[in-house]
Amino acid sequence: MAVKDYLRERFLPHLWCPGCGHGEVLGGLVRAIEQLGLSKNEIVMVSGIGCSSRISGYVDFHTLHTIHGRALAFATGVKIARPELKLIVPMGDGDALAIGGNHFIHAARRNLDMTALVMNNRIYGMTGGQFSPLSGEDVSATTAPYKTIDRGFDVVELAKAAGATFVARSTTFHVQQMTDIIAKAIRHKGFSVVEVLSQCPTYFGRKNKIGDAADMITWFKDHTTPIGSKAKQEDPGLIERGIFVEKQEPEYCEEYEKVVARAKGRRS
Amino acid sequence: MAKPKLKQHHINRDWCKGCGICVELCPKKVLALDEQDKVTVVRPQDCICCRLCELRCPDFAIEVETQE
Ligand SMILES: Cc1ncc(C[n+]2csc(CCOP(=O)(O)OP(=O)(O)O)c2C)c(N)n1
Ligand code: SF4
Ligand code: SF4
Ligand code: SF4
Ligand SMILES: [Mg+2]
Numbered sequence: 001m002a003v004k005d006y007l008r009e010r011f012l013p014h015l016w017c018p019g020c021g022h023g024e025v026l027g028g029l030v031r032a033i034e035q036l037g038l039s040k041n042e043i044v045m046v047s048g049i050g051c052s053s054r055i056s057g058y059v060d061f062h063t064l065h066t067i068h069g070r071a072l073a074f075a076t077g078v079k080i081a082r083p084e085l086k087l088i089v090p091m092g093d094g095d096a097l098a099i100g101g102n103h104f105i106h107a108a109r110r111n112l113d114m115t116a117l118v119m120n121n122r123i124y125g126m127t128g129g130q131f132s133p134l135s136g137e138d139v140s141a142t143t144a145p146y147k148t149i150d151r152g153f154d155v156v157e158l159a160k161a162a163g164a165t166f167v168a169r170s171t172t173f174h175v176q177q178m179t180d181i182i183a184k185a186i187r188h189k190g191f192s193v194v195e196v197l198s199q200c201p202t203y204f205g206r207k208n209k210i211g212d213a214a215d216m217i218t219w220f221k222d223h224t225t226p227i228g229s230k231a232k233q234e235d236p237g238l239i240e241r242g243i244f245v246e247k248q249e250p251e252y253c254e255e256y257e258k259v260v261a262r263a264k265g266r267r268s
Numbered sequence: 269m270a271k272p273k274l275k276q277h278h279i280n281r282d283w284c285k286g287c288g289i290c291v292e293l294c295p296k297k298v299l300a301l302d303e304q305d306k307v308t309v310v311r312p313q314d315c316i317c318c319r320l321c322e323l324r325c326p327d328f329a330i331e332v333e334t335q336e
Contacts, residue, residue, distance in 0.1 A: 019287030023326025214292035
């Protein structure tokens, strides 16, 4: 199937601003699904609220556009009811780790078989450029005219500590790597977290004078490096990208099946 | 494997938002924005068919077709 067959073309052009990285993530995701040869009917995409969450409107899978921060909770319900379906849960940085932070760590702890995609533009795009828990220090935002003092979460470290069994990071510069990682994350049995550094030229870029969308994408090239590279040893400030964790652990739905079997056994 | 040769770029002017990503990040400076801020091909002979324009376009507005 061609990439465009996975899109609801009638809703394009999408509502994202010119140069918004979320469109690149959408492209990477549908290309990954095309590579895996999945049928549209076996995929359920669940999203919350945010510019990023609008992604579910453009893909021709089963889609649920739910409430801010709770996409993983809705996805948990779908997955437990229909474990044979592939769940993909794209979230903004605010969606996933501000209001949705608790759902995020507990979904990871349970090792539910689904893919959480954090579209991290380090800002609340939809609501006008407030800073988020992923903005980090020294960032200008609508709510930080004199710059942020808050430290940011490291999504990878957080996901690892919470128990995710697949953890990776890529960027909208590294589109081929992004596609490859998303494909591996979807194939992985267990809770997969993929952070994609994405650009919001309208708020993050403008407020922080990084330049246009292409300049922001180039920033990702200049400030990231493959895991364990020599460059990282020389410049610890570089952000690593690649696959950090890929391991097998008991998956929640399968364990739940055992509980159901135990309960049935006792009753009969 | 033989190097792919360009047949043509397919541009969807209705979807292109003129963001300039493909123009600025093309390694061979094949593309430009026209007076209506839509992408256009100015140096097709220099295209190396890397497809990065296609893969990085947030709007699915440019595709690279190669010769078989
Ligand atoms: C319960 C609730 N609280 C707050 C909001 C307002 N709100 C909508 S989107 C959003 C944050 C968007 O930022 P992010 O998740 O990073 O997505 P982006 O728009 O940057 O892609 C907020 C606070 C809401 N819709 N619902
Ligand atoms: S406000 Fe930012 S995140 Fe939202 S569509 Fe525009 S560029 Fe994208
Ligand atoms: S395929 Fe590569 S070289 Fe050709 S126009 Fe696109 S980015 Fe430029
Ligand atoms: S990247 Fe896409 S939307 Fe942006 S100028 Fe190029 S073709 Fe147009
Ligand atoms: Mg955001």
